[in-house]
Amino acid sequence: MKRTFLGEFEEVVLLVIAGCTEEAYGVTIWERLQQQTGRSITMSAVHATLYRLEEKGYLASELGGATAERGGRRKRFFALTATGSKALLEIQEMRANLWQDIPAGKLQVIIK
């Protein structure tokens, strides 16, 4: 499988889905994203990213049952795929390695 590059926003979205305890769909993901990042994000950006991730194989989705509150329209629930989980783990591992390489005391300087 060809390696696809995962963008920062995409990574955050994947992490949010991974962190969801309930089934995750557009609105919940959007809300959690805003909470966690503190940024103002448009819904369309979330949707676009979700579909793109699905296309890349990091997410899988299925339609839920009919709902009463949204005019009977079904929700699309997203879940991580194995590829998605692996990609997240790889990123974390790479970051951890990178962190370890930082000489002690250097970080404070950068932060300041």
Added chain:
Amino acid sequence: MMTDNNLPQPPRWPDRLLEWFLSPDLKEDVQGDLHEFYHKRLTQVNIRQANKDYWWAVLHYLTPFFFNNQSANYSQSISLSPVMIRNYLKIAWRNLMLRKAYTTINILGLAIGIASCLLIVLFVQHELSYDKYHTKANRTYRMVIEGMLAGKKIQTAFASAPAAPALMREIPGVETATRMDSRGTFIVKKGNESFKEERIVFADSNFFDVFSIPLLKGNPKTILKEPKTLVITESIAEKYFGNTDPIGKTLTFGEKDVYRITGLCKDVPSNTHFHYDMFASIHGEQLGEKWLSSGALTYAVLREGYTLEKLNATMPALIEKYLGPEIHEFIGISLADFKKRGDKIEFVFQPVTDIHLKSHLDGEIEANSDSKYVYIFSAIALFILLIACINFMNLSTAGSANRAKEVGIRKVLGSVQGQLIGQFLSESVLVTFMALAVALVIVAMALPYFNQLSGKAFEVSVLVKGMMLPAILLACLFIGLLAGSYPAFFLSAFKPVSVLKGKINAGFKSSWLRSTLVTIQFVVSIGMIIGTIVVYRQLNFIQNKKVGFDKDQVLVLHDTYILGKQLTTFKNEIKQLSQVANATMAGYIPAGASNNGADGFEVVNGSDQPVTYRDKTYSIDDDYLPTLGIKLVAGRNFSKDVKSDTAAVLINEAAAKEFGFKNPIGQQLRTLGTGEPDSKRIFTVIGVVRDFHFESIHNRIAPLVMYYGADTYQMAIRVRTSDIPDFLEVLERKWKAQTNNPFSYSFLNDRFNKTYQSEQRTGQLFSIFATLNIIISCLGLFGLAMFTAQQRTKEIGVRKVLGASVMSVVVLLSKDFVKLIFIAILIVTPIAWYAMSEWLEDFAYRVEISWWIFAVAGLLAIAVALLTVSFQSIKAALMNPIKSLRSE
């Protein structure tokens, strides 16, 4: 739990936008999420802010990403992809092959419709193209005379001979003006050979400048300038000179006029209002010098930017200058007095492109057509096409019951309506193009007959010339889409659930539309039957009307004037023949080619201000009345023995009435002649002849004055034998003994019938297209009946088991159609009555439109329809009920 009902809904417009923009597989969840978002916002902010936020959120979706991007395998545009179109065509083909009878009916009907339509389009296009090809056509006008003399209208196609030079001399806005003067038939000789030529004209040297007939040889600057020069067409060159170069050669007109050929031109295109073969120089020929007593066809080309209004404005001055003195000279009163007593004379300019369809004046070069017929035939073409399209729609919707299951299954398996529409449309377009192919074959085969009928000369190649082919293809595509649109939308809208449950008999229930369409078909068909009957009755009426002379058994011998002095001997010799009852010099004759004259008359009764009448005149000899069987009402015929008869005239009843004679015999008339004092002669009326139709029966019989004096142009012979071939042989021998000139003759009744050729043509075309119309309608009806019978197979089976007779079943299946035809009759009767009354208006003597015509047309339609339907219904009624009931 929240419910939709008691919550405000998001604003509609952004929602619509979203629905339209989003690809279908995203639509549901994205829209759902947005709605949820909206409702959440509602709990936080007021409704206006929530609406605004919703708008804002929706607008963010308008990016290429959400537009049909992710869903290549589920988009609407798939229905137009090449793969799908190929599939549509394949399925369409299979469907058509599956139901061969239906397909044949459809294609045949449409093909006949398209073929007739194509033929009519050719005809109409040609009629409309007359004289449009001249490069200066839009600024070329023909100058004609419109006048009023003693309450009688004078309208002539020609103007005065001096008019054209005067226009060029005096009116700066006239670029050029040219004249044509036809002088009848000539015997043209080349060495010992001689031919009779009818299409000779004398023309001005600028003729080829005005009319764009390509000059192949000869100098356009100097051509026809010299007297006694001649330009001939290619076909005449071929006839006289074969392949040799005709330039510089000579031809002799009559006995001694030698013309030198200085030019060669292409044949005059068929869409021209004249078709001359030889153009001789008008210079040096005798043309009248008086405006009032001369005539030549006059055409003026205006300068670019000079309007017709400006030209018309100059006419009164021109008339004052040239006609004023002449009116004084001829009639003895001033132009002002002339106008005061209600008479007038004016020059009118008609666009050269209008002549063929709109001009019906005295002295037209050829009998012109009428824009009326262009309209009528265009309407017929549209009707035929309409009927063929209706057939198609009817058959498709009637067949819908058979296709309903297919539609249901397709929908269940995921077809969207767009795909089904594509499927049905491609089916109808396929049928149309197959019909087009058949139609082209039909046109190619029918073209010779059509040419004969319409008097045109089309070749098959006109169908592929220029814009014709793309236009035909486009029109066919359009017809296909149009005819297919109703069935396509109707069938594709079926609900799969009800279809599969078998609830759809809608195919037949929604038959009101189909009934309307069938009724329309029959309105048109019956209308055309009525039209045909009326046209034929009128033609029959004209042909059998007592014309006032006996047109049967009269032979007309042409060009007798060339016999010169021997003519009298020749005539007497012929009179001696046992097969001949009588013979007369008949230059003037009431049918076909004839000389014609007109003169001004005043009644001699001592009044100072006599009324001037302008009437037609004949010159006849003393044998004329007995030979043609024209009866005298009063007085006596001319006689050889009465010397004073050279100053005597016969008049017809109409003339006696016009002059106001109570007792016509012995009254005196003064002619105006050419205006010279000695040409004003006084004639005494010695007899009155019964009115006879010396002009077309379209018109009332006009006044006629007949002088004594034979016109030797042709000779009429009353034949007393039934062995015409033998008589002709004798006659030809006698003719050959006198001269080398061609022996040519015609029969008076043929000539008479030919005068009504245009009506006959209309009648024939009308009846043919009416028949076609009926055939197409019946094809449709046949198809419909087939479907009804199929659909009601079970019902008929049950009825028969329960004891229904064959007859009652046939009635059951036919009565619906008959009802429709009755409605059609009701609708069409007033329309047809009105239209045919309008048509008959043109005839001074006409048939009544009686009620039985409508009855006959209606009965005919019912009979034909019943015949068509009964074939199917009897078949259905005779079927063994076991067969229809067994299968379930």
